[in-house]
Amino acid sequence: MDGREDEPLVRRCLEGDGRAWEALVLNHQDRILNLAFQFTGRREEAADLAQEIFVRLYTRLHQYDASRPFRAWFNSLARNLCIDHYRATRRERRAGTSLEGMLHLAASDPSPDRRLEERERREIILAALDRLSGISREAIVLKDLQEMTLEEIARLLHLPIGTVKSRVFRARIELGRAILELRGATAAGGTLGLP
Amino acid sequence: MDCREFETLLPRYLDGALREPELARMVRHEASCRRCHALAVGGMRDPAAPIAAAAWTAETLRRTLGADCRHIERILAMRGEAPPGGDEARRIEQHLVECRECNALDEVLRALPSYYEALPRLRADRAFTRRVLRGTVGRELRLRTVLRVLWRSPTLLWEGALTCSLLFTPFLGRPALEGARSLARQVQTANVEERLTTTIAAADLSRAPLALLEIWPAARGQASTLGSEIGLRVAPAREQASRLLARLRVAAAPAEEAATGKGGAHELRHP
Numbered sequence: 439m440d441g442r443e444d445e446p447l448v449r450r451c452l453e454g455d456g457r458a459w460e461a462l463v464l465n466h467q468d469r470i471l472n473l474a475f476q477f478t479g480r481r482e483e484a485a486d487l488a489q490e491i492f493v494r495l496y497t498r499l500h501q502y503d504a505s506r507p508f509r510a511w512f513n514s515l516a517r518n519l520c521i522d523h524y525r526a527t528r529r530e531r532r533a534g535t536s537l538e539g540m541l542h543l544a545a546s547d548p549s550p551d552r553r554l555e556e557r558e559r560r561e562i563i564l565a566a567l568d569r570l571s572g573i574s575r576e577a578i579v580l581k582d583l584q585e586m587t588l589e590e591i592a593r594l595l596h597l598p599i600g601t602v603k604s605r606v607f608r609a610r611i612e613l614g615r616a617i618l619e620l621r622g623a624t625a626a627g628g629t630l631g632l633p
Numbered sequence: 634m635d636c637r638e639f640e641t642l643l644p645r646y647l648d649g650a651l652r653e654p655e656l657a658r659m660v661r662h663e664a665s666c667r668r669c670h671a672l673a674v675g676g677m678r679d680p681a682a683p684i685a686a687a688a689w690t691a692e693t694l695r696r697t698l699g700a701d702c703r704h705i706e707r708i709l710a711m712r713g714e715a716p717p718g719g720d721e722a723r724r725i726e727q728h729l730v731e732c733r734e735c736n737a738l739d740e741v742l743r744a745l746p747s748y749y750e751a752l753p754r755l756r757a758d759r760a761f762t763r764r765v766l767r768g769t770v771g772r773e774l775r776l777r778t779v780l781r782v783l784w785r786s787p788t789l790l791w792e793g794a795l796t797c798s799l800l801f802t803p804f805l806g807r808p809a810l811e812g813a814r815s816l817a818r819q820v821q822t823a824n825v826e827e828r829l830t831t832t833i834a835a836a837d838l839s840r841a842p843l844a845l846l847e848i849w850p851a852a853r854g855q856a857s858t859l860g861s862e863i864g865l866r867v868a869p870a871r872e873q874a875s876r877l878l879a880r881l882r883v884a885a886a887p888a889e890e891a892a893t894g895k896g897g898a899h900e901l902r903h904p
Contacts (some may be wrong), residue, residue: 456770463765467757475755484755489765524871529788566748582749588714607710614710614741617748621741 444508451499463492470516471570478527485521491516517584517594521576524595558624564584566616574609581606634662639669647673702728702735709739 444465450458470491475484495512502511567575580591588606592599639662645651646659663670670680705728708717731738 459770460762460766463762465763467762468755471755471761476752482756485761485764488757488761489768492765493768556751559748560753563748582745583752592861594781603711603714607707610710610742610745611706611738613745614738617741618737 444512448499448502448504449506453573459496466512473516473584474520476583477524477575479564483527486521491521493517514576514594517580521595524576525572545619562617562620562624565620566613567604567626569616570609573605574612577602577609578613582610634658636662636666636669636811639663639666640672643673669900702732705732705735706738709735709742758801 444462447458447462447465451462464606467488469490471484474487474491475481478484478487495515498515502508554631567578570578576595580586580594581588586594588599588602591597591606595602597605640661642651642655646656651659663673705725708721708725714724729739813873874901
């Protein structure tokens, strides 16, 4: 899917075609939900945020410039909203519990026969991401999970590229250390340090 | 050349692996710096036992690069974007052999993609889609959307205005019609006055009352016709208003369906 097939849908949406809007939502809902989840780490919160993103898209669709690829424009809109939301809720998130999110995810796993090692990896990476500072998590999500280039991140966050680079490498080191620590804890029969 | 560079190159200097121009620079610096000279002499005196040499090299690297582990970590973390080459790559490999912590971190950093792969992939279900549609199409198809549509389309705005005015016809329609008829009578009266004026101008004053009597029934007839015409014009407008109301009802129907969870087609009214 290169995103070009969205543009006729957008045109039809702007002409008032409800089915086109529904098709647009169906095309992007998984991706947006996962983007929201990468930022929030909680299923319910991710669903709320994803819905908010679609509402924002709906109200701003008439601002879309058809000369640009729709997907890129929508991505930018969605990421901006995720970043705003993440920054706004960071403090309460750190004070809250992350175990809830993990239990939800474990329960929602579509493949229960997944290997134990992979499950451990998943739990470790979720716990490690939860331990990251806000700036580091933002950098990991944008660079490694969303696979944006340093230049794109710099544009999105309005930062010099050197600052972005520095944030990315610090974030990876922070994440690596958190994983090492959590692996040590699981090897010692611990509970991943979750509250 | 400064002392840090000298210390970096020292192992190769002692091994005789340096070539010009580095060798000449090393010799010049050693000759000018007592501390580096002592270092070089100490290195030469040191027995070439592998363990001792490795420890010495590690120590030298730490000292020459300052916070060496931090420097190495940075390179390791950005290896994907900026892979080290040549001497730097060799130095890192050597460091990883000697530094257990950096080695462990390197292993995790290399494995990060597999950790990312292990992250769960959420799938939006039908309930989520319905929720989004209800939050967009369903919600705004109500009063706000209708108002926006009317505002953006002059034709619909006219139809909307007409609809609104005709909604009040049971209350205002009759007085308005009476007013129009009264106006028509006044117009007709003006015609009468004109004809009277003509008669008076002809100085046939005796005919004036007769002229008034002749004209008056015709004036009443014209006023009545005008009133009927107004009535005839109102009727199509009323039909038009009914059609617009039907369209608005159709537009509102999907929102109601979405609200009750039935889904189905939506007529999007975009802001």
